[in-house]
Amino acid sequence: MNGSNQTTxxxxxxYRITILTPRLIRMEYDPEGRFEDRPxxxxxxxxxxxxxxxYWKTEKGIEIRTAGVNLFYDERPFSAAxxxxxxxxxxxxxxxxxxxxxxxxxxxxxxxxxxxxADGETPLCPGILSRLCGYSVLDDSHSPVLLENGWYxxxxxxxxxxxxxxxxxxxxxxxxxxxxxxxxxxxxPRCALGNWWSRFYAYTxxxxxxxxxxxxxKGIPLSVAVLDMNWHITDAGPEGxxxxxxxxxxxxxxxxxxxxxxxxxxxxxxxxxxxxxEGIQAHEERYPAVARVLGKDAEHRQRIPFDSxxxxxMNAYFQDVLAPLERQGVDFWWVDWQQGTKSAAPGxxxxxxxxxxxxxxxxxxxxxxxxxxRYCGPGSHRYPVGFSGxxxxxxxxxxxxxxxxxxxxxxxxxxxxxxxxxxxHGKRDPELQVRWLQYGVFSPIMRMHSxxxxxxxxxxxxxSAECERIMTDLLRLRHRMIPYLYTMNWRCxxxxxxxxxxxxxxxPEREEAYQVPNQYLFGxxxxxxxxxxxxxxxxxxxxxxxxxxEGTYYDFFSGLRYQGDRMIRVFRPLDQIPVFAKAGAIxxxxxxxxxxxxxxxxxxxxxxxxxxxxxxxxxxxxxxDGFSYQQGDYCxxxxxxxxxxxxxxxxxxxxxxxxxAYMPAQRSYHFRFVGLxxxxxxxxxxDGTAVSCPIQYLDSExxxxxxxxxxxxxxxxxxxxxxxxxxxxxxxxxxxxxxLNRAHIQYExxxxxxxxxxxxxxxPAVFSTLHAMGLSVDLIAALMEPTAI
Numbered sequence: 001m002n003g004s005n006q007t008t009x010x011x012x013x014x015y016r017i018t019i020l021t022p023r024l025i026r027m028e029y030d031p032e033g034r035f036e037d038r039p040x041x042x043x044x045x046x047x048x049x050x051x052x053x054x055y056w057k058t059e060k061g062i063e064i065r066t067a068g069v070n071l072f073y074d075e076r077p078f079s080a081a082x083x084x085x086x087x088x089x090x091x092x093x094x095x096x097x098x099x100x101x102x103x104x105x106x107x108x109x110x111x112x113x114x115x116x117x118a119d120g121e122t123p124l125c126p127g128i129l130s131r132l133c134g135y136s137v138l139d140d141s142h143s144p145v146l147l148e149n150g151w152y153x154x155x156x157x158x159x160x161x162x163x164x165x166x167x168x169x170x171x172x173x174x175x176x177x178x179x180x181x182x183x184x185x186x187x188x189p190r191c192a193l194g195n196w197w198s199r200f201y202a203y204t205x206x207x208x209x210x211x212x213x214x215x216x217x218k219g220i221p222l223s224v225a226v227l228d229m230n231w232h233i234t235d236a237g238p239e240g241x242x243x244x245x246x247x248x249x250x251x252x253x254x255x256x257x258x259x260x261x262x263x264x265x266x267x268x269x270x271x272x273x274x275x276x277x278e279g280i281q282a283h284e285e286r287y288p289a290v291a292r293v294l295g296k297d298a299e300h301r302q303r304i305p306f307d308s309x310x311x312x313x314m315n316a317y318f319q320d321v322l323a324p325l326e327r328q329g330v331d332f333w334w335v336d337w338q339q340g341t342k343s344a345a346p347g348x349x350x351x352x353x354x355x356x357x358x359x360x361x362x363x364x365x366x367x368x369x370x371x372x373x374r375y376c377g378p379g380s381h382r383y384p385v386g387f388s389g390x391x392x393x394x395x396x397x398x399x400x401x402x403x404x405x406x407x408x409x410x411x412x413x414x415x416x417x418x419x420x421x422x423x424x425h426g427k428r429d430p431e432l433q434v435r436w437l438q439y440g441v442f443s444p445i446m447r448m449h450s451x452x453x454x455x456x457x458x459x460x461x462x463x464s465a466e467c468e469r470i471m472t473d474l475l476r477l478r479h480r481m482i483p484y485l486y487t488m489n490w491r492c493x494x495x496x497x498x499x500x501x502x503x504x505x506x507x508p509e510r511e512e513a514y515q516v517p518n519q520y521l522f523g524x525x526x527x528x529x530x531x532x533x534x535x536x537x538x539x540x541x542x543x544x545x546x547x548x549x550e551g552t553y554y555d556f557f558s559g560l561r562y563q564g565d566r567m568i569r570v571f572r573p574l575d576q577i578p579v580f581a582k583a584g585a586i587x588x589x590x591x592x593x594x595x596x597x598x599x600x601x602x603x604x605x606x607x608x609x610x611x612x613x614x615x616x617x618x619x620x621x622x623x624x625d626g627f628s629y630q631q632g633d634y635c636x637x638x639x640x641x642x643x644x645x646x647x648x649x650x651x652x653x654x655x656x657x658x659x660x661a662y663m664p665a666q667r668s669y670h671f672r673f674v675g676l677x678x679x680x681x682x683x684x685x686x687d688g689t690a691v692s693c694p695i696q697y698l699d700s701e702x703x704x705x706x707x708x709x710x711x712x713x714x715x716x717x718x719x720x721x722x723x724x725x726x727x728x729x730x731x732x733x734x735x736x737x738x739x740l741n742r743a744h745i746q747y748e749x750x751x752x753x754x755x756x757x758x759x760x761x762x763x764p765a766v767f768s769t770l771h772a773m774g775l776s777v778d779l780i781a782a783l784m785e786p787t788a789i
Contacts, residue, residue, distance in 0.1 A: 008051050010062065011035075012075050020048045023068035023089060023167050024177050029078050029160040036161060041143035041152075041352055042379040043163075044183035069166045070095075078160050087135045089168030096133040098164065106132035108504075110411035111404070113351075113375050115418070116338065116389035119425070120396030125377075127410025128178055131504070131514065134168040138378055142347035150360075151311050152353075154345045169508035171410075172497070178412050179496040183382045185414060186359075186369040187493040190624035191269045192385060192415075193485040194223025194599040195475050196447035199457065200423075202230040204252045205259040211459075212266055218461065220472055221479040221595040225268040226334065226447070229275060236283045239301065244278035246321050247285045260329030267597030269331040271372060276354065277339040279306040280321060290316045308353035309344040318361050326365065333358060334387065335373035352376040355383040367625055375413060384415040385445050391419055393426025393456075398436050399518070399532040405443060406502045406520040414498030417445035421458045424451050430467045431534060431574060433458070435542065437471055438577040439530040441478040442522050444499050470575045480590040480606070482599040483619060487588070488523040490620040499523055503547065512547040512567060519546045525585040525617065526556065529570060529578040536778050540742040541571040543778065544578060552583040552612045552675075552727075559674045559702040560786055561730055571739070571782040583612030583675070586639050588619050591670050600624060603664035607639065609651055611675035612727060615641040623662045635663055646725045653717040667713055671706040676721075677728045678704075685718040686711060702728035732786040733757060739782045749773070753783070763787045 008019040016035045018026040026046065028035050037046070054065045061074035061082070068089050074082035083100040110127030128136045140161040144152040155161075163181070167174035179185070197215070208225075215222055231253060232245030248256045263270050280290045282301035291298035293316045307313045322333070335358060341349045355376055359369035372387045380386070388404075391397045405416050420440035421433050440446045448458040460471035488499045501521040504513040522528045531542035548564035555562070556579040562568070570578045581587060591604035601621045609615065622634035635656040642650050651671070657663070673682065678697040682704055683690060694707040706719060736757050740750045756769055763784065770780045 008048075008053070010055060010064065012062075014077075015073070015075060017062075017064065017071070017073065018046065019051045019053050019064070019066060020046060020163075020181065021068075021177050022051055022053075022066040023165065023170075023174075024048075024181070025064075025066075025069055025071060025085070025164045025166075027073075027078070027083065027160070027162045027164065030156075031077075031158055034156075036145060036155075039146045040140055040155075040161075041146075041356075042138065042140045042377070043181055044379075044382075045180060048177075048180065069164070071164075085135075085164060085166070087133070087166040087168065089134050089166050089170065096135065098133075098135050098137070098166075100162075102137075104136055106130050107136055108410050108502075109407045111375055111408035111413050111416075114338075114389035115391045115397075115401075115404070117392065117424070118389070118397060118400070119392035119394050121400050122404075124404070124407060125411070127407070128165045128174055128412075129167070129171050129410045131169060131508070135164060135166045138163040138165070140378075143377070143379075144345070144348050144352075152348070152356075154347050157346075169504075171505050171508055175409070175412060175498075176496045179381075182379045182412065184494075184496070185381045185412070185492050185498075186384060187629065188384060188415065188489050189269075189368050189370055190482065190486055190599055191223040192370065192445060193482050193489065194446070194479050194597075195221060196224040196226055196417075196445070197222050198226035198228065198419075198447050198449040200228040200230070200450070200452045201457075202252060202452070203227075205254060205262075209259070209262055209266075212263065212268065214459075214461075216266070216597065218472060219594070220460070220475045221599070222268060222597050223479070223599045224447075225263050225270050226273070226449075227270065228273045228334075229336075230452075231272050233283065236281060239282060241278040241281065243275045244281065244306075245275075245284070246280070246325070247283070257328045264329060269598075270329060271332050271334050272325070272330050273334045273336050275336050275338070276306050276317070277337065280304040280317075284321075286321045286324065289320045293320060306350070307344065308350040309348060314353070314357055318357065322361070332362065332367070332370050333372070335371055336387070337374060349376055352380075355380065359383045366627075368627070372417060375408075378411055381412045381414065386413060386416045388416055388418045390423040390451075392424055393422030393429075393432070395432060395533060397422055398432065398439065401443075402439060402518040402520060402528075402530050402532065406500050407517075409498045409501050409505075412496075412498075414492055414500065415444045417447045418443065419449035420446065421448055421450060423449055428455070430463050433463065434467055434470055434474075434574055435531050435577075437474050439532070441474050441481075442526075442528045442530065442577065442579065446475075446478045466574075473575070476592070476595060479595050479599055480592060483588045483590060483602065483605065483621070484523060484525070487618070487620040491524065497524070503527075503549075507549055510549070513549075515567075516545070516547045518544070522579070525581060525587050527553070527580045527582070529580075531572060531577060535574070536571075538744040538776070539571065539739070539778055539782060540744075541573055541739070541782060543569055543571045543782075545569050546578065548580070553580040554583070554585075554610050554675050555579070556581050556587070556608075559728070560735070561675060561702070561727065569781045569785070571778075571785060573742070581608070581610045581674075583610055584615035584641060584643065585610045586615045586617035586641060588617060588639070591668065601662055601664065603666065604668040604670070606670040606672065607653075608672045608674055609641050611646075611649070611673060611725065612643060614643050615639075621656075621663065623660075633660065635660060646727075648720070648722060649725050650718060650720040655714055655716065663713055665713055666710045668710055669706075669708040669717060671704075671708070671719055673704040673706075673719070673721075675702055675728055676704055677702075677726045680721045680723045680725045682706060682719050682721050684708060685720070686715050688716075688718075700731070700734075702730075730786045735786045736783050739779070743779055745775075745779070757783070 010017045016028045064071040070086040080099040104126040107126040108129045109124040234242035296302040460468045507513040529546040550565040553562045590602040619637040638654040
């Protein structure tokens with residue numbers, strides 16, 4: 001028989017099969033025939049559009065066929081022989097078969113709970129994507145159920161509740177349906193996307209404020225001030241455990257309210273570290289109040305243990321312990337749970353309870369769900385952001401983090417925050433710190449962190465003048481990128497497109513996309529190849545192997561042009577990271593002027609447009625926190641670039657709402673059109689009227705540079721190139737001279753190489769001759785990098 005579009009459940013005495021989408025099937029078995037429709041830790045919304053399918057009942061059981069799956073079930077307790085499915089989203093050109101109980105293999109990976117003490121790779125839990133078998137299974141049999149009264153209850157024993165994902169290489173659709181099922185990623189507050197300062201260190205209030213002022217004096221903007229566990233009493237005497245605490249250490253922070261107000265006046269949000277595992281101890285200021293609520297014997301200092309299964313305790317934890325600190329000025333919490341997954345309720349992880357109720361508490365206070373805490377299984381994306389733990393300071397740690405971060409997207413977990421620079425062990429290595437900071441700038445959350453060792457700080461001025469300059473520029477760049485990052489935040493919230501994505505999301509059928517695990521897409525416009533190994537000493541250059549998909553690409557910083565559809569090795573000095581923009585990309589940043597802490601909507605934007613293809617970008621802005629955006633209170637500025645094969649190319653900017661209090665009344669625009677030669681001079685119009693403004697061509701950057709000052713926010717802008725605009729040609733010789741200058745080879749050999757490079761010979765002839773000279777493979781590759789266009 002055929003299944004009705006309206007009845008997507010097939011129910012037997014002890015089973016229920018729900019066809020959520022043609023490629024997502026829910027399978028339940030309960031000996032008592034009781035099935036779960038309430039939300040769980042993982043699943044939030046099982047209501048999908050009706051799905052056409054075919055259904056047959058046979059002597060062997062039932063058969064179901066959708067556009068993506070053939071499912072066979074003998075209507076008995078789930079078993080490998082009695083429950084199996086063919087994935088019709090063919091992988092390798094054939095069907096693949098799943099049987100109940102099969103281990104999840106050939107999986108592209110998900111993420112891990114923590115990187116604590118990790119010095120390199122660590123095992124990952126599975127995600128929902130698979131290239132080879134094309135299917136994955138999520139087991140929701142043991143996650144707690146959310147109740148209408150705001151609490152939860154454990155699942156009953158001896159049941160199965162499975163979700164079979166059969167999406168083949170349609171990765172993005174799989175994730176969209178995953179977010180439908182498991183809830184959307186919340187919109188982060190704007191402050192989350194700037195620079196965080198964090199260190200495990202016993203600062204006094206005066207020391208911390210002086211440090212914040214030093215950052216400001218050196219032109220380094222911050223958005224979040226993190227106080228690790230030393231904010232509270234850590235020497236609690238024989239009856240206390242100092243790791244857990246909720247009482248200010250007044251020997252360090254004399255007046256907490258005044259201290260927090262000073263940080264707020266500096267434009268910073270504040271988060272405090274919590275280790276809740278020891279409960280509410282008798283030395284705490286809030287102990288008497290909590291003891292009274294819970295009926296404990298305060299006179300004899302009766303212990304109040306942490307109990308995530310006790311609703312009364314959890315209410316007291318938030319209302320009687322944390323709320324007074326929030327009234328003093330704490331903005332959000334860093335939940336540093338390290339005590340495992342067990343609680344008094346079977347299947348209920350205390351970390352999930354903390355994450356879930358902290359998020360609800362934040363919403364109750366009028367803020368978006370926002371904490372810093374560890375990952376706790378599928379569905380954890382609803383509780384951003386992730387704290388990846390105390391990783392080791394090593395090249396191996398850095399080399400693992402890009403892969404770890406992008407792969408987490410395979411389970412919808414898009415907002416990892418790492419200890420940028422590493423936390424523990426290791427040794428002083430300025431090159432490692434710079435490369436790690438470069439990665440941090442192009443990672444989801446930019447949070448510098450280090451341990452309490454007096455020599456292990458991440459302040460840029462602890463390093464050489466060159467490293468300080470590079471690190472300062474990087475931190476300024478991160479803050480300047482907030483307009484772009486916040487738009488990607490909105491894209492993640494509304495479209496399920498995470499900021500950091502593996503290359504195979506966009507190119508699932510290309511083998512090369514799976515061969516570059518540390519390369520990733522950074523939002524809709526950029527692609528990053530972080531350098532995660534020490535430099536080649538004889539060249540004084542870092543290097544990374546990557547893949548350029550089909551098309552034309554530009555180095556985001558230099559404007560150097562590359563032709564795609566090839567594997568490539570790129571070389572960069574310490575002050576550069578390989579970041580590429582495809583032709584047609586539009587990247588919006590804050591202008592590089594004195595940048596304030598906090599990262600609110602700027603009154604001056606730099607807009608980089610990369611020539612060679614059409615492009616579009618919708619800049620998203622709102623109040624930065626709260627929920628007014630849900631009522632449409634936000635601003636979209638549309639930007640469009642029409643390449644027209646280089647003939648009469650034009651860029652237009654169409655502003656959105658201009659009267660919102662969070663939007664500047666006027667805006668200056670710094671346009672940079674990258675990849676064009678100087679043959680056609682652009683013209684600028686505001687609301688259709690031609691205007692005069694500073695325009696110059698920067699030959700070394702292949703860029704037309706236009707400064708348009710103080711434009712009313714509601715005015716449209718057009719930049720037009722009348723005539724035929726031609727792509728700029730790479731200045732290969734200038735690049736090659738820099739490579740030779742750095743190379744540790746004989747001067748006479750450098751001279752021979754230089755004369756070859758200026759000889760006018762073809763690139764293949766130059767390459768062959770360089771090879772015949774017996775030069776290193778690295779040097780030849782570095783010299784030839786800008787010529788392969």
